Amino acid sequence: MAVRQESPEEKDIAFYLQYEWAKIGVDIYYDIMTEAALGAYVYSYSYDTMIWFWSGDVDPMYQLFCQSKVSWSGWSDNMYSTPEYEENFTKSVQEFNVEKRKEYVDNCQKVHYEDAYYIILSYVDQTYAWRTDTFTGWGDWLAHPGRSVDNFWTGNPLYFDLAPTDNSPPSTEAEIAGTLGENGWYRSNVTVTLHGSDDSGSVNRTQFSFDDSDWTTYEEPIEITSEGVHVLEYYSVDDTGNCESHKTLVVAIDTIVPSVLIDSEDGTVFTDDAVNISWESSDAGSGVDYMEFSIDGEAYTPCEDCYVVLTDLSNGEHSFEVRVHDAAGNNVSDTLQFVVDTPDGGISGLSLVMIVSAAAVVAVATIMYLMLRRTPGPPSPK
Numbered sequence: 001m002a003v004r005q006e007s008p009e010e011k012d013i014a015f016y017l018q019y020e021w022a023k024i025g026v027d028i029y030y031d032i033m034t035e036a037a038l039g040a041y042v043y044s045y046s047y048d049t050m051i052w053f054w055s056g057d058v059d060p061m062y063q064l065f066c067q068s069k070v071s072w073s074g075w076s077d078n079m080y081s082t083p084e085y086e087e088n089f090t091k092s093v094q095e096f097n098v099e100k101r102k103e104y105v106d107n108c109q110k111v112h113y114e115d116a117y118y119i120i121l122s123y124v125d126q127t128y129a130w131r132t133d134t135f136t137g138w139g140d141w142l143a144h145p146g147r148s149v150d151n152f153w154t155g156n157p158l159y160f161d162l163a164p165t166d167n168s169p170p171s172t173e174a175e176i177a178g179t180l181g182e183n184g185w186y187r188s189n190v191t192v193t194l195h196g197s198d199d200s201g202s203v204n205r206t207q208f209s210f211d212d213s214d215w216t217t218y219e220e221p222i223e224i225t226s227e228g229v230h231v232l233e234y235y236s237v238d239d240t241g242n243c244e245s246h247k248t249l250v251v252a253i254d255t256i257v258p259s260v261l262i263d264s265e266d267g268t269v270f271t272d273d274a275v276n277i278s279w280e281s282s283d284a285g286s287g288v289d290y291m292e293f294s295i296d297g298e299a300y301t302p303c304e305d306c307y308v309v310l311t312d313l314s315n316g317e318h319s320f321e322v323r324v325h326d327a328a329g330n331n332v333s334d335t336l337q338f339v340v341d342t343p344d345g346g347i348s349g350l351s352l353v354m355i356v357s358a359a360a361v362v363a364v365a366t367i368m369y370l371m372l373r374r375t376p377g378p379p380s381p382k
């Protein structure tokens, strides 16, 4: 007995037959072989018995044909033929009347049964398992039994209708609404809207996790209202179950201006030529990015430390402003109204101009003196 090695059930059946038939004195020896080897063996018609697999169409033509002489050296497994079978089979394929044709078909089955050239191994609770999620187009097998997978002969519509389902994951884009400041920081609350899309299917759901929270199904835009750096992770799944790789969105919010406080009080009188002004400043959000100061409303000058030493200020009232910027672009100022009162009166702007002018006059006079000295006289006799 030839048995397919690919079929565990058939190997079990062979073992069972050997065991049971031995009880009534029938010895069976079986060879387990590949289906390819079994096919070559069977179609050489040199075997004794074998176990193989057949399937059937809804229409009986295919199976009756395989038991007819016309399929010898073709689909016939066993070179079976009897005149009665051949006559009924030939009439069954020539008859157009359904009821009449059924008679010929039934006759073929009767011959088949009585001659027992095949023994049908029937397993009532035959179980099939296959995935329906990787292809679409299965149709309704109850309404159309011919579509089922075990009716494959003569171009089962399944094989024309089945199409691979969606194999690619969806994609999710995050849309951010808020007031974008500097360096990627937002200076307002932020609303994140997630848009999932799928090229060849439809998005089943979008999931998100905010600052390491449990994964939640996205239903409405996500409002982020707290200061600081937040991490939003998200992904979508399509109807086929394809899952997008997780994406990460970092949202940094800093809506609060830095703090700044000049150490001196308004009205402070400085009696030294070097006026020291210091302040405290910090920013708990994006941090202090840079500082600048202005004297008496003039242009801002950058400064790195929280103090300046001012010289060259004339005696009298002055104003000082320090402006502190955080990395998000928020800024704040503090001002100081102060008085300079030094014994020598300081060096006013006017006196500076006069000193520079005097220096320039000296320089011009020196250059003219040098040029006059170099003026060549008449050539001296040799």
Ligand SMILES: [Ca+2]
Binding pocket: 166, 167, 168, 169, 170, 198, 199, 200, 201, 202, 238, 242
């Ligand atoms: Ca997809």
Ligand SMILES: [Ca+2]
Binding pocket: 254, 255, 256, 257, 258, 283, 284, 285, 286, 287, 326, 328, 330
């Ligand atoms: Ca800030």
